Amino acid sequence: MDRQAEWVLVAGGAGFIGSHLVDALLARGARVVALDSLLTGRRDNLAHLSREPRFEFVEADITEPLPRLPRFERVFNLACAASPPHYQADPIHTMLTSVVGTLRLLERARNDGARFLQASTSEVYGDPLVHPQPEAYWGNVNPTGPRACYDEGKRAAETLAFDFERGQGLEVRVARIFNTYGPRMRADDGRVVSNVICQALADAPVTVYGDGEQTRSFCYVTDLVEGLMRLMACEAASGGPVNLGNPREMTVAELVSLVSEMTGTRSPVVRRPLPVDDPQRRRPDIARAQALLGWSPKVALEQGLEATIAWFADEIRAPEQPVAKPRSIGGRHLRPVEAALARQAP
Template sequence: MKRILITGGAGFLGSHLSEKLLKEGNEVLCVDNFYTGSRKNIHNLLDHKNFELLRHDVTHPLFVEVDQIYNLACPASPIHYQFDPVQTTKTSVLGAINMLGLAKRLKIPILQASTSEVYGDPAVHPQPENYRGNVNPIGPRACYDEGKRCAETLFFDYYRQHQIDIKVIRIFNTYGPKMNPLDGRVVSNFIVQALKGENISIYGDGTQTRSFCYVDDLIDGMVKMMNSSQGFTGPVNIGNPREFTMLDLARKIIDLTGSESRIVFQELPEDDPLQRRPVIDLASEKLNWKPTIELTNGLVKTIEYFRDTLQAEKEIQTLA
């Protein structure tokens, strides 16, 4: 049994990671300031004897005793990270400094949940880990993109200077149950709009592409990276290499929900990447990892979650 700290533990990914680590017999210390995380995500874990919740902001130091650290804390959707861009950058940078300091004191492994956004609007496609990216450092997305890039810098500087056992993964688009219906991400947007019978909004002409990894696959890769041999630092791409256009995704969700929603087109936001697909050869070689859940199967589970969530909200509104 290990005692494992997860920052951002009440978020979409953090809550799924908490569940997996508890099922494996570990103790989990979930740390979250609930800026974007939700108690609803971890409600089923609150009575678990090996689960502990601590309300804390990682921009401030934390003094606890643990065996591993997963650093997931940071708003990850454009709506949330652009709402308070200064705080977003502080969360990535100061959060990394504080968690690395804790790992240094305790001499324990620490994993950084980085992002495919470090590649920006890529000029190389698909994206291998040695591609250095095409990021606008002064654009509206820079608080997240450059914050995560700086966090990676800090991780590797601590590794070289203090011999910290670091693990860095770059997460590509991930979806599944417990996503926030209002987080502005494409999968949740399309599903909610389809279930409500609203127009489905596509930004740009719909030919831009993304690769979608189901959350269970992502969490499996994350845990494998943490438990990989010491000295293997990454960064490692964790994502699904199958690529879909926004039009493909919208039509698939309309079909799976049985919706009569229409597709409408809106202006593409500034610096929105036109292509995004990971090269996962390194994850396959070093971690024996690859995604196993096809998009259709994952979407069915995600749609079921959102249908239940929207129905519950409707019932609450009716009672009120």
């Protein structure tokens, strides 16, 4: 193992975006610890790394005291259920993950002298009255509705991060992530891309909430991860959040039509009532990301959907596999994290 490579913690590392981030960090030479409670993350998202010596998986919940871990140079916080059915299933835990969990990770980053990146969300804009949404917009969020556990939790996480930056000198980066899609999404996450693809592949009725004229902007996961990596690396990115998303806006009805054409399904559309506080329009203003990071999404929607459809078509046949088997290091049977702690001990 290269002892000069930096240690990076990815909280939520077994999740959809988190596991892709882990892959990208390893590809660039980092040593990575993925920490995840597995409430919505999945072990099989990381199964392909079971023999990677620079990777370790730790099952833990950031609302609880953190386990003993190496000293990190970078901390990414992606730990929180992100789809409405999942974060509304236990709204109190969702809020605690964003508040208590973020506080624990911020304290860890401060103590380690690490740079910290908080994965926030376009949901901080609520059902926006400004379009497209720039970082300067304060949002239109219902603080007591069924989505508030996530929306307000993420807003509180941003507040904590910037208070640590102002008051304790922590290097902080905050990414406001817009709708992201790609392989490793959960079929049951309730979001529009996974819903439409899975229903179309099964030739089942495709569910559309509301009239289908509400808009979203869909960013492919590899583009999003590249934005996160650039934001963490940027020396001039402190002092405010950065939108990361694809500014190509389309209606839900247009997405359904495109997926139906690409899958060849003849599934009928079934309409359901629009969920409470569901935003009518969503499109990021990415001028700050373009200027600060030199970042814009590259993957065309059709190209990304093709890869995502192919992954969902195969996913039901992929059994869950184990993650990061222990290895013998220095005559003892240690995980890489334990070995690193032994090297760091005085």
